[in-house]
Amino acid sequence: MLAANGGRQAVNDDSPRSAAALVIGNELLSGKVQDQNTLVLARSLRSVGIALRRIVMIPDDLPTIVSEVRSLASSFDLVFTSGGVGPTHDDVTIAAVAQAFDTVVETDPDLARVIAEHFGDAVVPGHLLMARVPRGCELITYDDLKWPTVRMRNVWMLPGVPELFRSRLASIKQHLVAGTPFVSRSVFSNLDEGHLVPLLDEIVRRFPTVDVGSYPKWNDQTCRTQLTFDGTDPAMVDAALQAFLALLPPGEPLRVT
Amino acid sequence: MLAANGGRQAVNDDSPRSAAALVIGNELLSGKVQDQNTLVLARSLRSVGIALRRIVMIPDDLPTIVSEVRSLASSFDLVFTSGGVGPTHDDVTIAAVAQAFDTVVETDPDLARVIAEHFGDAVVPGHLLMARVPRGCELITYDDLKWPTVRMRNVWMLPGVPELFRSRLASIKQHLVAGTPFVSRSVFSNLDEGHLVPLLDEIVRRFPTVDVGSYPKWNDQTCRTQLTFDGTDPAMVDAALQAFLALLPPGEPLRVT
Numbered sequence: 001m002l003a004a005n006g007g008r009q010a011v012n013d014d015s016p017r018s019a020a021a022l023v024i025g026n027e028l029l030s031g032k033v034q035d036q037n038t039l040v041l042a043r044s045l046r047s048v049g050i051a052l053r054r055i056v057m058i059p060d061d062l063p064t065i066v067s068e069v070r071s072l073a074s075s076f077d078l079v080f081t082s083g084g085v086g087p088t089h090d091d092v093t094i095a096a097v098a099q100a101f102d103t104v105v106e107t108d109p110d111l112a113r114v115i116a117e118h119f120g121d122a123v124v125p126g127h128l129l130m131a132r133v134p135r136g137c138e139l140i141t142y143d144d145l146k147w148p149t150v151r152m153r154n155v156w157m158l159p160g161v162p163e164l165f166r167s168r169l170a171s172i173k174q175h176l177v178a179g180t181p182f183v184s185r186s187v188f189s190n191l192d193e194g195h196l197v198p199l200l201d202e203i204v205r206r207f208p209t210v211d212v213g214s215y216p217k218w219n220d221q222t223c224r225t226q227l228t229f230d231g232t233d234p235a236m237v238d239a240a241l242q243a244f245l246a247l248l249p250p251g252e253p254l255r256v257t
Numbered sequence: 258m259l260a261a262n263g264g265r266q267a268v269n270d271d272s273p274r275s276a277a278a279l280v281i282g283n284e285l286l287s288g289k290v291q292d293q294n295t296l297v298l299a300r301s302l303r304s305v306g307i308a309l310r311r312i313v314m315i316p317d318d319l320p321t322i323v324s325e326v327r328s329l330a331s332s333f334d335l336v337f338t339s340g341g342v343g344p345t346h347d348d349v350t351i352a353a354v355a356q357a358f359d360t361v362v363e364t365d366p367d368l369a370r371v372i373a374e375h376f377g378d379a380v381v382p383g384h385l386l387m388a389r390v391p392r393g394c395e396l397i398t399y400d401d402l403k404w405p406t407v408r409m410r411n412v413w414m415l416p417g418v419p420e421l422f423r424s425r426l427a428s429i430k431q432h433l434v435a436g437t438p439f440v441s442r443s444v445f446s447n448l449d450e451g452h453l454v455p456l457l458d459e460i461v462r463r464f465p466t467v468d469v470g471s472y473p474k475w476n477d478q479t480c481r482t483q484l485t486f487d488g489t490d491p492a493m494v495d496a497a498l499q500a501f502l503a504l505l506p507p508g509e510p511l512r513v514t
Contacts (some may be wrong), residue, residue: 026470029309030439030487031299035292038314042288052286057295057312060470086450088471089461119451126451161475182287193343194376197383204346213283213317214345218418230287 017179019045020054020076022068024083024093025160028057036162037082044169049179049232050078060084065096073100073155078176080169083160085150087129097152098134108133114147142171180232185241188223188255189248192216196225199247207240209233223254274436276302277311277333279325281340281350282417285314293419294339301426306436306489307335317341322353330357330412335433337426340417342407344386354409355391365390371404399428437489442498445480445512446505449473453482456504464497466490480511 021041027033035057042052053076058064065084072079084093098105112131119127133139139148149168150157158168189196193214204212213228227244231237245253278298284290292314299309310333315321322341329336341350355362369388376384390396396405406425407414415425446453450471461469470485484501488494502510 023312026468026487027472027485029299029312030441031296031303031309032441032485034296039288039291042286046288052288053316055280055286055312055314059310086471086473087454088450088457089454090470124451126454127449129451129454161473163475184287184289192384193345194381194383194386197344197346197386200345211283213347214343215284216343216418218420228284228289230283 017050018053018076019050019078019080020056020072021052022065022072022079022081023055023057023160024060024065024081025057026059026090029059037158037160037165040162040166040169041080041082044173045176046182048173048176049181050176051182060090060092062092062096062099065093066099069097069100069155073153077154079155081155081157082165085130085157085159087126093157094132094134094150097137097155097157100155101134101136101152103135105132106135107131108139111139111148118147140172140175142174182230182232183234183237185229185237186257187227187229187241187244187253188217188257189225189227189253190223191248191252192224196227199244200227202247203240203244206243207236210237210240212240212244274307275310275333276307276335276337277313277329278309279322279329279336279338280312280314280417281317281322281338282314283316283347286316294415294417294422297419297423297426298337298339301430302335302433303439305430305433306438307433308439317347317349319349319353319356322350323356326354326357326412330410334411336412338412338414339422342387342414342416344383350414351389351391351407354394354412354414357412358391358393358409360392362389363392364388365396368396368405375404397429397432399431439487439489440491440494442486442494443514444484444486444498444501444510445474445514446482446484446510447480448505448509449481453484456501457484459504460497460501463500464493467494467497469497469501 021038023035023038028035038055045052056068058068081093084091095105108131112128115127115131116123133150134152137150137152140151141148149172158165193216196214200212200214209231211230215226217223217226229237229241278295280292280295285292295312302309313325315325338350341348352362365388369385372384372388373380390407391409394407394409397408398405415422450473453471457469457471466488468487472483474480474483486494486498
């Protein structure tokens, strides 16, 4: 079941374009820690042309996770879970993903061997609980990481510890099929949103494939509003940007990036 | 419709205990900005004994917001939305909440007057778009904030700009009925999770009303694992903590808070 350098074939079979993140952990919902993983995930996916479309954060509660995995896995091309993959009682992600796909949890002998080698003489039964995986999953290893990542169909299970999440993601990313990259441009203006409404309405009407965003820059001394123009067609994004600039009054914009 | 100092009566009629956050904005899902609001919300609610049980982040997409507001408003005592309440084309939260409650959007004359006064001579029609509210909502003002917060049934609509979100929340908080406050204790240990499994399993079994968490402290030189004991019954939380401490080997724990 251990696929060296892998699952690359399986991953490459289709061209995922939309993704969801399922962040699991009571500590996030109680405000004990700030989530650090979804921003990294959003940026990583975007850099390979995959749009993160939904982030859901839920407690370490088995039925809640099962229901959410089912819903997300059927609605998005890719799902990334964060957290709940350790050995303790509150780590129920593996069991929940198994249940979501109507399968059981089993101990994977290859993973058990990796864990035993990792801990050496210090290994105890508690460590080997991390060898439990959903039956039918794929264990994906990479040259640079010995401990594999568990993937069940379109659901990638990542650890919640930010350092581990990031290193796993960096490895996984190389094996995800890149979609069309996103292009993003920004205009910084001294006009407030109220004044920008008619201008933006015109651009949105004329360029339906460009995602136009408007963000008041509260407490920013250098400008009042940031306008963003995003899309997968660079020519169209640029056309929308130029059309917007042409609508601005003299003295505007402050800056374009 | 403008309820001075208010809606306090309406808010106090029931005793909310569970809450959900709906964070709206393409900029969060594209990784352009880090969400700063949910941590503040989680901590604020927890300080008055309300548990944040779910956080959902979605794009500025009307049907998605409608569906999510319906789902969350019927599943949780309180829902707090963040973002999408400005005047531009991508601000669709008000329209979505109206649709979720099968009502329409209308311009509130009191709110329009507040806005006109706020902008004075510089007011333009774009500003007055922010006077649109779901029919049947309540506009809640506080002594310290002139601009009211819009509440539709159990859904509070807050601005996404972090500074505004925080100031609104601070005002709202005073008017939410406090539940039983949460108590949280922590034990810091040099044991890794593998070794802690049997100890934690025993505590979880003996103290079902205490929420026991285990968090590996990666890159922390001072300890390997943080154990948390949370609940609304201080005596029970303390009993679980003491029972856990009694199971630890000599030299443990490193620290208790």
